[in-house]
Every structure is written in C-alpha cells, then in structure tokens.
Amino acid sequence: MQALATTASRRLAPMALRQTGGAAICRHFSSEPLSLEDMPYLHHGERPRNRTNPKFKSPRKKASKLFEELNKEAVEKSKEANPAIWKEDFGVGDSIEIQMVSQGGVDGSLVSGEKTQEMEKVRGVVLGIVNRGLSSSVILRDVVYGEPIERKIPMHSPMIKDVTVLERNFIFKGKKKVKRSKLYYFRDLNPLLTKVSKY
Numbered sequence: 001m002q003a004l005a006t007t008a009s010r011r012l013a014p015m016a017l018r019q020t021g022g023a024a025i026c027r028h029f030s031s032e033p034l035s036l037e038d039m040p041y042l043h044h045g046e047r048p049r050n051r052t053n054p055k056f057k058s059p060r061k062k063a064s065k066l067f068e069e070l071n072k073e074a075v076e077k078s079k080e081a082n083p084a085i086w087k088e089d090f091g092v093g094d095s096i097e098i099q100m101v102s103q104g105g106v107d108g109s110l111v112s113g114e115k116t117q118e119m120e121k122v123r124g125v126v127l128g129i130v131n132r133g134l135s136s137s138v139i140l141r142d143v144v145y146g147e148p149i150e151r152k153i154p155m156h157s158p159m160i161k162d163v164t165v166l167e168r169n170f171i172f173k174g175k176k177k178v179k180r181s182k183l184y185y186f187r188d189l190n191p192l193l194t195k196v197s198k199y
Helices: 002-012 063-081
Strands: 016-020 023-027 095-103 109-111 114-116 118-130 137-144 147-154 160-167
Touching: 095 137, 118 147
Parallel strands: none
Antiparallel strands: 016 023, 095 118, 095 160, 109 114, 118 137, 137 147
C-alpha cells in the first residue's frame, strides 16, 4: 500500500527538467532555484499588456480587418478635405441647415466659359445619424407646404459644402433631453412638430 502511494505521488508531483550535457534530469520540488535557461517553458517575459514594441500586423489577416483600416484612413482624409461640415457638432433632435450643390457638379459646369454651381439649402430636424464609415449619413425631416419630406443625406459626399445648426433640441424645445438615438416615432405624430422651414 505504501509503495502504491509513493508511485502515485511521484506521478502527480510537478516535475522540472534541467538540461545537463545533453541529458535531461527529472527532479521534484527543490530549494535550489532554476535559471531561466534551464526552464523548459518560459511563462513570462514580453506579455501583450507590457509590450513596448508595436504589434506585428500580419498581411495574412482577414480581408475585413484590412478593409476596415482602409475605410478609417479614407474617413480621415474626407474630414481633412472638407472641415466645414465637421466644425459644428450636431445631435439627434437638433434642427440643421445643409448647403449642398444642386446643379453643376462638384467642379461646376461650364456656362459661357465660366464654371457655375447652383447651391441649395436643405433644412430639417435630425431624426437619426447613421455611422457607417464613408457611408455615414444623416436623416432629415421637414414639412414643406404641408407635405412632410424626409431625406437621407450622405455626410462624406463632395456635394455638401456647409452644415449649420439652427437650434439645439428643436424637437422638444429644450423642455427635456433627447434620450433616443433614432426619433422614427415622430413619423406617426403631428407633422408640424418637425416643421423647420417657414413656408
């Protein structure tokens, strides 16, 4: 019985290997410490949370991650190219005015040797903001001549020239906070609640 107990304890006891002259010596716990070179497995060193050097990005990663990085770079370039759009921070429930090109294109059309652009001002209440990288857009709702009009305008479009905030918290007139990210339920309410234009 005693021999069985000793063999079981030998099997269950953790072992440390030490290389000496090409031969591996097995030993149980000992008061003699092992050096880092003698340890068979190093469970310490440069961990991710203590890493000082930049992480290596393998080119064999998934295409979705690479596409996400390209999309982020394109968004930053778009914001640098047209800072007038991003100068004012608007939120859901605010009334804004967007100045955009209606005719003539981005560079303008040639009329009698001169480039001309027709600008259009679009007003409305922000019902929602869609954050999708380069496809980010804003949903505007307004009532023109008694007819409710809803538009989804891409924010990174080169046709947009300027964005102005007309009134903060227009939807509740400042009486309470807007606590939703999308105000789609205003489609079923009185259309005059989302009327921004004077006509």
